[in-house]
Amino acid sequence: ETGVTQTPRHLVMGMTNKKSLKCEQHLGHNAMYWYKQSAKKPLELMFVYSLEERVENNSVPSRFSPECPNSSHLFLHLHTLQPEDSALYLCASSQVVGGGEQYFGPGTRLTVT
Amino acid sequence: AQSVTQPDIHITVSEGASLELRCNYSYGATPYLFWYVQSPGQGLQLLLKYFSGDTLVQGIKGFEAEFKRSQSSFNLRKPSVHWSDAAEYFCAVGAIRTNFGNEKLTFGTGTRLTIIP
Numbered sequence: 723e724t725g726v727t728q729t730p731r732h733l734v735m736g737m738t739n740k741k742s743l744k745c746e747q748h749l750g751h752n753a754m755y756w757y758k759q760s761a762k763k764p765l766e767l768m769f770v771y772s773l774e775e776r777v778e779n780n781s782v783p784s785r786f787s788p789e790c791p792n793s794s795h796l797f798l799h800l801h802t803l804q805p806e807d808s809a810l811y812l813c814a815s816s817q818v819v820g821g822g823e824q825y826f827g828p829g830t831r832l833t834v835t
Numbered sequence: 836a837q838s839v840t841q842p843d844i845h846i847t848v849s850e851g852a853s854l855e856l857r858c859n860y861s862y863g864a865t866p867y868l869f870w871y872v873q874s875p876g877q878g879l880q881l882l883l884k885y886f887s888g889d890t891l892v893q894g895i896k897g898f899e900a901e902f903k904r905s906q907s908s909f910n911l912r913k914p915s916v917h918w919s920d921a922a923e924y925f926c927a928v929g930a931i932r933t934n935f936g937n938e939k940l941t942f943g944t945g946t947r948l949t950i951i952p
Contacts, residue, residue, distance in 0.1 A: 726878070765942040
């Protein structure tokens, strides 16, 4: 397995459910990111982790809870979501935290019903 | 704060024709610049990047981009498009990290490319 992988690829959940998105990078990178991509909106950076430590949180609602147990894995725990949270959630990694290139996973298409 | 503008939301090009996608950025120092491509239902794939040096950079899939500091632009070009190039293209700008805190890439809103036979 190479690059950045994400599971599941598709997720449908009700507003009262709890689910988690998983991201794994096989590139030996030290930084990982969560982005939200909604139709007709720019890519929104949600969270940034460097060596398992959160370094940026762009005012994301508390119903989104990230977890980074090690530099290769990143989770996004979801609970009591709203329909407007339906989007493509992308994970990315980079060698170090900074403005250098990031490598993206295929994303999880989330639908909140 | 850094920003990126992609003025064209949607471009249609005939297969075999040349392509240029526009990108203008705003940043107070020397930026890192990137072009990414996204096929439907997929993540973003890095096409090319500019950090320093030669202002004409070559990327994958036959794409190139030219950094023009005087125009704050980083336009993407391809001499002859193929039907498989149909996708969404994103320009991004990042800061050369001068201190802990310049973490993010800022993305444009994207340009959707349609290829007609």
